[in-house]
Amino acid sequence: MAEREKRPRPAPTPTNITQPFWDAVNDHKFLLQYDPEADKYQFYPRGISVHTGKRNLEWREVTGKGTVYSYTETVIPARGFEGEEPYLIVAVDLEEGVRLMSLLHNSATEDVKIGMAVKLCWDKLDEEFEYFAFEPDR
Amino acid sequence: MINPLANKDIAIIGYGEVKNVRRSGRTTYDVAAEATSNVLEYTGLGTKDIDGMATVLPSSEAGNNFWSNYLGDHLGLQTSWTQTTDIGGASMPGNVARAAAAIQSGYCETVLSIAAATPTTRRADDQRSYRSEFRNPTGIQGPPGAFGLIMHRYMHQYDLKFEALGKLAVAQRNGAVVNEYAVEGLRKPMTVDDYLNARMVSTPLRLLDSVMPCDGANAIIITTTERAKKLGVKNMAHPIAYSELTNFNVHEQLPDITETGFSIAGPHALGKAGMSPDDIDMFHPYDDFLIAEMLQLEQIGFCGRGEGSEYLLSTDISPTGKLPINTGGGQISAGQPGLAGGQMNIIEALRQLFNEATDRQVPNPSTAMCTGIGVIPYVRNWGSSAVLILERG
Numbered sequence: 305m306a307e308r309e310k311r312p313r314p315a316p317t318p319t320n321i322t323q324p325f326w327d328a329v330n331d332h333k334f335l336l337q338y339d340p341e342a343d344k345y346q347f348y349p350r351g352i353s354v355h356t357g358k359r360n361l362e363w364r365e366v367t368g369k370g371t372v373y374s375y376t377e378t379v380i381p382a383r384g385f386e387g388e389e390p391y392l393i394v395a396v397d398l399e400e401g402v403r404l405m406s407l408l409h410n411s412a413t414e415d416v417k418i419g420m421a422v423k424l425c426w427d428k429l430d431e432e433f434e435y436f437a438f439e440p441d442r
Numbered sequence: 443m444i445n446p447l448a449n450k451d452i453a454i455i456g457y458g459e460v461k462n463v464r465r466s467g468r469t470t471y472d473v474a475a476e477a478t479s480n481v482l483e484y485t486g487l488g489t490k491d492i493d494g495m496a497t498v499l500p501s502s503e504a505g506n507n508f509w510s511n512y513l514g515d516h517l518g519l520q521t522s523w524t525q526t527t528d529i530g531g532a533s534m535p536g537n538v539a540r541a542a543a544a545i546q547s548g549y550c551e552t553v554l555s556i557a558a559a560t561p562t563t564r565r566a567d568d569q570r571s572y573r574s575e576f577r578n579p580t581g582i583q584g585p586p587g588a589f590g591l592i593m594h595r596y597m598h599q600y601d602l603k604f605e606a607l608g609k610l611a612v613a614q615r616n617g618a619v620v621n622e623y624a625v626e627g628l629r630k631p632m633t634v635d636d637y638l639n640a641r642m643v644s645t646p647l648r649l650l651d652s653v654m655p656c657d658g659a660n661a662i663i664i665t666t667t668e669r670a671k672k673l674g675v676k677n678m679a680h681p682i683a684y685s686e687l688t689n690f691n692v693h694e695q696l697p698d699i700t701e702t703g704f705s706i707a708g709p710h711a712l713g714k715a716g717m718s719p720d721d722i723d724m725f726h727p728y729d730d731f732l733i734a735e736m737l738q739l740e741q742i743g744f745c746g747r748g749e750g751s752e753y754l755l756s757t758d759i760s761p762t763g764k765l766p767i768n769t770g771g772g773q774i775s776a777g778q779p780g781l782a783g784g785q786m787n788i789i790e791a792l793r794q795l796f797n798e799a800t801d802r803q804v805p806n807p808s809t810a811m812c813t814g815i816g817v818i819p820y821v822r823n824w825g826s827s828a829v830l831i832l833e834r835g
Contacts, residue, residue: 314578377644379644405820
């Protein structure tokens, strides 16, 4: 197969809901929406609590530590990742009880195990934007 | 349990379809017109006999917020009940139940339920919400990536035998070889080794776990059993039970992603019909990926959790077997004409129930189960699950 042309990695377009989240990511902080009535977090960010149906959500900074729930090695790359294959995507359960998905860095494929400890790290998308990723928490 | 379909007062009286073709260069309206013309010819009805229309919003027309109006206008339909359903691959089985309810409520009497999509010629969809911010920038390979995550988790919790998925792939390919409506390039026999040696897309998911996109359309006509009898139709099938669930487990932030809405909708539909899985003569599951069919077998109740591999390996799933599965090739081997793929299984079930499946005919079937799957939410299993049970009239 001919090598695919490299396209820019898609950058998120912040919305009125997610602007505080992306502002924090660009400061290397990770915010989750917290529902004080349910005493639960949620992800992705929404305009309503999925736990209570209320809009009393607070942003809380979290540690970004978690464990791998599942993983996949991408062999045919997605748009904007041409030439970087193979690369690892992980689903991660944070200590705060939400599940995230992103790239896993600094790990060989054969070392990835469900249940392994990981922590957040940061990818520079362009001059303006950073994105969250994970790496092993050794 | 209330079952509005229990009296068998609703009948599906015919089907029409279009050959699946990659990059056909045709408009969604043109493939819809061909499918409509074919189902009208099959039933002997004219456009003026149709007073209701149900369809699905395809990616090729997703930017058009008057899709139902434009489609009905193009086809020459004046309707007193009009419905576009947009729960992805669950939309078309869903439309059978929606049309039945509309007919029973007196809003219309005869419904054209039509699915048409040309995603390999034109795409006009723009899915926002979590997708543009939390999916696309991660590099996950879309649905194959999501199912890679699901498969690895399944392997962590249960025993997955790839030979079982290979057997399913081969059985469906045998159907596509004798299905003249399948994408021509897929009408070649394959072996279990072909499956096992196929290129990885997003581990452990292979190219031959997946559908091939194409353009296509298909249509059925739904009316009252009373009118079907008056018309003297040659064949009819009754929808006898339906169950649907959207956004399964949405409140849970750490759901088991091997679980789906079929664990609820499957037993519900069977319960409404007063049936057990043994009463189903053939299974026509929505098949975006092979593992999705295995999860459905387990969660609807054909076998226990984690027993899907053993079940597939020990069961004859060919047209003459104990449980024939996707005898026309399914979407995986006949091609996926976008969201029009969600009615191909209903068409195949009708062809079998009407004893018109020639080289792949199931011996004298009287019941069929068809399913639908819609959308992949953020790091979850699919969002919509639909189960439709049909019985020969």
